[in-house]
Amino acid sequence: MSLFSIEVEKTFRRWRTYIGFAVVLAAVLFLEVIIKVNETQMAKSFAGGLSSDFLVSGNILNAWVITAFIMNSLYIHVPFLIALVAGDMVSSEATSGTIRFLMIRPPSRSKIIWSKYLAMLFYTALLILFLGILCVGIGLLFFGGGDLIKFQPTIPHIVVLPAHVAATCTGLAFLAAILSMSVVGSLAFLFSTLVDNSIGPIIGSIAVVIISFILGNLPFDFAESLHPYLFTTYMGIWQLLLDNPINWAEVGKYSLALIGYDAALFAAAYFVFVRKDIKS
């Protein structure tokens, strides 16, 4: 059995790993049921001001629109659910007293930290894919398919993606969301190598995400000059993939930035872990 498999098994033996899946299931189900119950009102709300100037026809409230709407939760509760597991990856060994045994066994520290990091990425990917499958699956069941209409608030414009394009773009958006959320995971993972308990890395990483978001939204020149250096600036990469046409240059730029953050955070975690002095 490879180290990676062992780490994945260890991760999925912890009950907290399933909190994320349970929360995602409950949140998506709750939201889609609420939207279904208030379907007429929600359809009007989703059409917004458009219906005052246009005659609108077609299935506005469909699986792709609902999925894009729910994907906004990637900014809110999903980072917390990622941090909940990622922040526990290394520190849990210290908490449970197994870190000394882990360190004195044949696999090198390098292999151990790599396998733990890959297990964290695996969990992140699985949680986001679970979110995607639930959103689309329940959405198709409740609301059916249709064209995706989306309001892009940053550069105000309306995007309409035909149903077949919407499916592909939504798939790509979820893949981009995995990359986006992996940075939160990497951050919590780094913090996890620094301390001997899990609470610190979880709260610490979420605090960094929140502060970064606040800094990124402050309407001051100073805050705007920080934008290129904040990882939260690039976390909305998935929004770029629900555009028409897709700005691939921008997607590439955002991807490189996120991969850069992942690499830097993992490198720091690696450095801390391989030099870690086990005292107890």
Added chain:
Amino acid sequence: MLGASPQGKGAEYLENAIHKFDPVKDYVVDVKVHMDIKAVQAPDMEAKIYYKEPDKVKIDSKGLFFMPKDVGVINPRKFDPGKYEIAVLDTLTYEGDQAVRISLVPKQDETGSHNVILTIDKKDWLIVEIATAPYPGREASAKITYGIFDGFQMPVKIDVNLDVSKISGEGTEFGHGRGRAPELKGKVEVYYSNYKINTGLSDDIFKKRNDD
């Protein structure tokens, strides 16, 4: 250019345009909309429009479909002369024919109506241009090209110029509720084809409301 004429003359022109439409009891037409609006990234949209006198309209589309209100579905009957103060603005030559421009201002007790300027071709009594400004920050004008279908002169193309700098109901954009509303400024081309006129459409077709 003439000054404002009495209500009678303007109303007469409008009634002529309405009467021209009298033989059309109902129709079904295929519609294709092409948007050239910077803030709207949408593919060409197709739908079938059902119309029955006096003002029943139903839009049926496989995918999402939207077209400018007021100027997208041509129905002279909606300009009821009894509901407007009508004045002749000027007479002009429109594509080689005599035409007249009239302004329609809703009477005080008429809610839901708004100022409209119509250009009516005096040769065929067809509405060839419509300009509206339903609320501050929204202007739309449409130029209508007609063709002959089963002996009826019906629109084949409408070129709409839209300038919506402020969407009414701002802040509820597609449930996302963030940021500014887009500025809808640009051109919309609406193509009409495959008319089926006076086929005796059932009222049942119009029972299910459109999403609008």
